[in-house]
Amino acid sequence: GAVVSQHPSRVICKSGTSVKIECRSLDFQATTMFWYRQFPKQSLMLMATSNEGSKATYEQGVEKDKFLINHASLTLSTLTVTSAHPEDSSFYICSARTYTDTQYFGPGTRLTVL
Amino acid sequence: GENVEQHPSTLSVQEGDSAVIKCTYSDSASNYFPWYKQELGKRPQLIIDIRSNVGEKKDQRIAVTLNKTAKHFSLHITETQPEDSAVYFCAASIHTGNQFYFGTGTSLTVIP
Numbered sequence: 001g002a003v004v005s006q007h008p009s010r011v012i013c014k015s016g017t018s019v020k021i022e023c024r025s026l027d028f029q030a031t032t033m034f035w036y037r038q039f040p041k042q043s044l045m046l047m048a049t050s051n052e053g054s055k056a057t058y059e060q061g062v063e064k065d066k067f068l069i070n071h072a073s074l075t076l077s078t079l080t081v082t083s084a085h086p087e088d089s090s091f092y093i094c095s096a097r098t099y100t101d102t103q104y105f106g107p108g109t110r111l112t113v114l
Numbered sequence: 115g116e117n118v119e120q121h122p123s124t125l126s127v128q129e130g131d132s133a134v135i136k137c138t139y140s141d142s143a144s145n146y147f148p149w150y151k152q153e154l155g156k157r158p159q160l161i162i163d164i165r166s167n168v169g170e171k172k173d174q175r176i177a178v179t180l181n182k183t184a185k186h187f188s189l190h191i192t193e194t195q196p197e198d199s200a201v202y203f204c205a206a207s208i209h210t211g212n213q214f215y216f217g218t219g220t221s222l223t224v225i226p
Binding site: 049093 | 146219221
């Protein structure tokens with residue numbers, strides 16, 4: 001199957017700093033990438049949908065100025081958590097969709113804000 | 115927007131028995147329904163999917179059924195094995211659309 005990488009896998013930062021997470025589709029071009037947040041023992045919460053070359057579409061309740069998404073190419077999308085606070089600590093997962101609608105997930109990024 | 119409900123939230127079965135997980139969706143425009151398996155600390159992995167033009171699909175021990183009229187779809191795992199233990203998520207989306215919503219997940223435990 002298709003491979004999606006995500007970097008970093010784990011990050012610890014101080015409150016007030018910004019953190020960038022990269023999501024790459026390694027062997028296919030993804031017209032759409034999705035960003036999710038997952039709390040322990042809970043489902044995947046869709047944060048935003050990102051299409052190459054256009055602005056991301058954010059779900060209700062997700063602050064677009066706090067979670068900046070850039071989808072610069074068909075293989076790369078980035079999520080920047082700006083001015084991170086402890087409540088932003090979570091597991092962030094990206095996914096990339098193929099032309100057949102199948103979504104392949106990245107391994108996730110564990111963010112801890114001190 | 116789409117609302118996907120999933121039941122049960124937890125499920126325990128004896129090894130060799132069958133497991134069934136059910137999902138309902140609200141948006142009649144949804145036409146693609148994948149199922150994902152997520153093991154602890156790992157990424158969700160697609161295990162099977164079904165499109166709205168098909169009522170049932172099977173892949174070895176796993177099958178999915180879809181009832182468009184009732185807006186529900188189910189995952190069936192037969193001859194369960196301990197390695198089937200994981201959290202399973204259903205999802206619903208619209209082909210080429212930007213909406214992709216997951217159910218709340220089912221934690222399946224297969225008891226040896």
